[in-house]
Amino acid sequence: MLTAWTFRGLRRCLSLRVAGTASLFVVASLFGVSGCGPKEAANQVSGKVTLNGEPVHGRVKFIGAGKEAEAPTTPDGSYKIIDPPVGSCKVVVQPMPGAVQSGGPAVKDAPAVSGGAKLGVSPPAKYGDPASSTLTYEVKAGKQTYDIPLSAN
Numbered sequence: 001m002l003t004a005w006t007f008r009g010l011r012r013c014l015s016l017r018v019a020g021t022a023s024l025f026v027v028a029s030l031f032g033v034s035g036c037g038p039k040e041a042a043n044q045v046s047g048k049v050t051l052n053g054e055p056v057h058g059r060v061k062f063i064g065a066g067k068e069a070e071a072p073t074t075p076d077g078s079y080k081i082i083d084p085p086v087g088s089c090k091v092v093v094q095p096m097p098g099a100v101q102s103g104g105p106a107v108k109d110a111p112a113v114s115g116g117a118k119l120g121v122s123p124p125a126k127y128g129d130p131a132s133s134t135l136t137y138e139v140k141a142g143k144q145t146y147d148i149p150l151s152a153n
Contacts, residue, residue, distance in 0.1 A: 045139060046080040047147040049073050049093055049123070056150060057120035058096055062139065063130055064089035072096065075119050084139050091135035093148065095122040124152055 049056040055077030061070035064085040073079045096119075126132045127150055137146050 043083055043086060043139065043141055044080060044143045045084050045137070045146050046078070046143070047145050048077045049079060049148040049150065050077055051121050051123060051150040052152060055120035056093060056123050056148075058123050059094045060148070061092040061094065062089040062137065063092065064139070073120065077120055086139050086141060089137050089139055090130050090133060091137050091146075091148065092128060092130050092133050093123040093135070093150065094128040123150055 045062065049058065049060060055075065056073055057075070057077075059070050059072050060079045060081065061068055062081055062084040065087050067085040069081050069084040071079045071081050127135060135148065
């Protein structure tokens with residue numbers, strides 16, 4: 001025989017079970033929203049490298065504080081350096097392997113380029129060596145933009 005006490009006990013048990021399940025769902029959702037996956041680097045420098053207004057095809061390197069960080073440019077000259085050295089940096093722009101530097105010979109070990117896609121111009125040789133590059137940048141904590149306009153002179 002069912003009594004009022006049995007109904008109250010059953011109702012209480014079900015409400016605790018629903019509440020517990022809902023709490024578990026909320027906690028699981030928060031973990032999903034907070035992003036337990038790989039995190040983006042806190043310090044980044046991105047921008048565009050151009051030579052006389054044309055995108056540059058090469059590699060951008062930041063050198064400073066006993067550390068180096070580099071990244072290739074995309075066909076439109078854009079780059080993104082992840083976790084660069086913080087502080088004063090020497091900036092070097094080197095040609096990609098196989099590219100012809102402005103004012104220099106072809107670089108060996110060229111990768112094949114398919115589809116005839118235009119990759120941009122190569123940087124002048126003076127920007128490829130830390131001793132001769134006149135480019136510097138003060139990297140601060142966080143994300144920042146540094147466009148690099150090169151000149152042939």
